[in-house]
Amino acid sequence: MAMHQFNKGELAYWLGVIAEGKxxxxxxxxxxxxxxxxxxxxxxxxxxxxxxxxDKGRLALHMESAGSYDA
Known part of the structure; x- marks a missing residue:
């Protein structure tokens, strides 16, 4: 399996672009x-x-927009 090198937030950004149709x-x-x-x-x-x-992508976008959980 190939290893992907992405910066933090890049996948969420492009998933958002796809979701918004932009x-x-x-x-x-x-x-x-x-x-x-x-x-x-x-x-x-x-x-x-x-x-x-x-549906999994929509959940990922929702989780990203909710921010990280800080305990």
């Missing part, structure tokens, strides 16, 4: 992020080839 055709979501989000099952590719956020 992917710019001039600057699409980089393939390495699509691959990682597919592997994590946060997105799936629909019949038209467009990435679509799954």
């Amino acid at each position: 992917a710019d055709p001039a600057e699409p979501v980089p393939q390495r992020f699509i691959d990682a989000l597919l592997l994590l099952r946060c997105i799936e590719i629909d019949s038209s080839g467009k990435p679509e956020v799954t």
Whole structure:
């Protein structure tokens, strides 16, 4: 399995871009992020080839927006 090198928050950022449908055709979501989000099952590719956020992806976005738990 390939190891991905991402900075903190990058996957959440690109997942948010996909969820909001704001992917710019001039600057699409980089393939390495699509691959990682597919592997994590946060997105799936629909019949038209467009990435679509799954329930797990929506949960991840909700958890990210809630912030980290500080005990």
